[in-house]
Amino acid sequence: MKLGIILQSNNPEHIWNTLRLGITALKTGHSVQISLMSEGVEIEDIHDTEQFDISKKLQEFKDLKGFVAACETCLKIRLKSESKVCPVTTMSDLVKMIEESDKVLVFG
Secondary structure (H helix, E strand, O other), X not given: OEEEEEEOOOOHHXXXXXXXXXXXXXXXXXXXXXXXXXXXXXXXXXXXOOOOOHHHHHHHHHHOOOEEEEEHHHHHHOOOOOOOOOOEXXXXXXXHXXXXXXXXXXXO
């Protein structure tokens, strides 16, 4: 199954659970793409805590060949440039992800 996930939250628990779901899906043979929108593009600014190891989960997701991209416009609104962790994406890319996904989930 192709799973498309839209993450539009900078809440550490939302991010952590999104990544956990993506990792679990990848480990069971599914493909997963996460599109970061709104506050979700702030994923690199979220500090790890004892409860939510965001950077570790993000690295594990990428190591398992999960794809993650950040909304270019959402980055610009926050005066941020392309993420070190993921490339930028556009609304056209998001439409393509939705069209190609078997399931689309939204977190946040």
